[in-house]
Amino acid sequence: MKRNYKQSEVNEADRYKEGKENSHKANDSKDERSIANKLARESKRENEPEPEKDTETMQSKKDATLPARSHGNEPSKGAKVDQELKEEEEAELKKKGKGEFGSKK
Secondary structure, three states: OOOOOOHHHHHHOHHHHOOOOOOOOOOOOOOOOOHHHHHHHHHHHHHOOOOOOOHHHHHHHHOOOHHHHHOOOOOOHHHHHHHHHHHHHHHHHHHHOEOOOOOEO
16 A cells, blocks of 8 residues: 655655665765765765774784684685795795885894
């Protein structure tokens, strides 16, 4: 059954006064927000604190095979190769006398 709303009901509704949370995607090419609105959003975004990364993401940066092993799974071949390459690069940097961030020790 279709219901026709009175104009006063429509104007007083919450959705009329404010948009839905996360209804616009920043990178959506079909989003019809004005350039001014996009610029305002980006300026607000610069002031927002960066979201904290979860522990699994941090673990994977240190050891690519750790997230799979922590879930009781065998790491993928790609994760194993990534870890081997990382270890080789670290060994090469140590051999050249540079630390983790390229600074001499």
